[in-house]
Amino acid sequence: MATERALPNLWHATAPAAPETGPLQGELTTEVAIIGGGFTGLSSALHLAEKGVNATVVEARMIGFGGSGRNVGLVNAGMWVKPDDLVATLGADAGNRLLKELGDGPSLVYDLIAKHGMQCEAVRNGTLHMAVGAEGLKDIEDREAQWKKRGAPVEVLSADRTHALSGAEGFAGALLDRRAGTVQPLAYARGLARAALAAGARIFTDTPLVAATRQGDLWKLKAGQGSITARHVILATNAYGDLVADVPWKAHTRELTILPYFQFATNPLPEKVATRILPERQGAWDTGLVMTSFRMDQQNRMIFGSIGRLDAIAEGTHRAFAARSLRKLFPYIGDFRFEYWWDGSIGMTTNNLPAMHVLAPNVVSVSGYNGRGIAPGTVFGRALAQHVMGDASAIPLAETPITPDPWRTVKSAFYQAGAHAKHFVDRRL
Incomplete structure (x- = not known):
């Protein structure tokens, strides 16, 4: 679920302006309709448009509204699952292919950034x-x-x-x-959108998908105040699928457990402090049971994150934990204040790996990035584009049936409550 509270998000404050877009009005026809304006949907649109395919993105809110504008900004290789475990789950051929594709994922991201001149604070020092x-x-x-x-x-x-x-x-x-590095994630999403538009794609924002019906070989989509006729549909909503109406092929959202993740960003730190923290500007996260992450931005702000939702009940606990953690990790940090704080949702699957579904004739999705959205989203966006252009083997995942997780709501509540409790007591000594 998307956070509806108006929280001050650093990425929104520092990203270059989004390309000009607006709601869909009237009727249009397209070859491929893409639902969702995050990394996956925008990557699909860009790669389709570059091949001359008529592609249209409809986004319920704004470009990068979901995880693409709320995450840490780590461009990691592979998945969170260890390589051998991934192969054991998927089999040798499929597992090693996925590892290869996602291991090369950061290269795709940084190549696109360079090719299109994206201003997104890209650093590739690991x-x-x-x-x-x-x-x-x-x-x-x-x-x-x-x-x-x-x-x-x-x-x-x-x-x-x-x-x-x-x-x-x-x-x-x-x-x-x-192989890895960091970016300003919302700036990267906006860069993908700008590149897709320049290549000929169309993007409509404030345009939620309302209904979908099959008419012969085509799909008729009602989106916002308009409608789209499309031959193919790519559903690229991941953890933010609840922004889509209850269309017949929305069931894939019910297999994702939502893991909330928050971040706090300090004021710009003094140069003598900032040069001691991550001097080569790698992004970092730990192996703790309740994971934490930290990184710096180009303005020398420290960005600290962990599991939890910044709701009215838990925000104070998470804020105090973040402040204690920074003083514990960096005893020399001196005085600081938090200027920005925000949270987002991570889509988790039962095996901690993405899932690919053919939801209906010519309707395809990949979701469940399990906290690894930037490189996998870009890779799978390209693969989905290749898939709808006729390459049946483009997606490095086998099609699987939707398997709703009956415990998803309970697990999400458990993660949120457990993180709240742990952060209440952690690093007090």
Whole structure:
């Protein structure tokens, strides 16, 4: 579910202006209708338009309204699931193909940024997966071994080297993944939108999908105050599927457990402090049971995040935890204040891997990025475009039936309550 409270989001404050778009009025015909204006939908639109295919995006709110404008901005390679576990789940052929596609995902992102001149604070110096204690160190050592046997440029760093690259206290080591990096995520989404428009795609915002009916070989979509006739439909809503009306093929949203994630951003820190924290500007997250993340932006703001929703009940607890954490991790940080805070939703699947569905004739979706939206969203957007252009093998996932999770609401509430409780007591000593 999308957060409806008006929270001050750093990405909205610092991203270049979005390209001019507006609601759909009247009727139009398109080859491919794309529902959702985030990384996946915009990547699909761009790759279709570049091949001369008539593509139209309809977004219920604004470009990047969902996870694309709320996430941490880490452009990670692969999925959260360890490589060997991913292969064990999907099988050797499918698993290794997915690992290859997503391992190369950051390269696709940064290539698009360079090709289209996107102004999105792109830095590609890797990311740091920070080890919490001996158990966390074992976890990242396993990940290093599994990725290295596949030729990936990853390296476990000593505690001293981790401290030097992060400026943070208390970690047993870190996994440096040189394929990865950071971006200003909303700026990247807006860059994709601008590139798609320049290539000939159409984008309509404030245009929620209201209804869908099959008419012969075509789909008739009512969207906002207008309507679209399309041969193909790409559903690219992921965790924000509730913004779409209860059309016949919306059921895929019911297999996603919603994991809330918040972030706080400080005022710009003094130069003498900012140069000590992540001096090479990697983004970082840890192996903790309730994960936390931290990174810097180009204005020297520290951005700290963790699991939880910034609702009226929990916001104070999460804010205090974020402040305690920064002082614990960076004892030299000095005085700071939080200028921005926001939250978003992550779509989790039962196996922590994305799912591909053919929801109806010529209606296809990929969802469930499990906290890895930027590179996978871009990769799957391109693959969905290739799929509707006739390449049946383009999507590096096998089609699966929709499997609603009957416990999704309970699990989401448990994650939110558990994070709230943990943040109430954590790092008080």
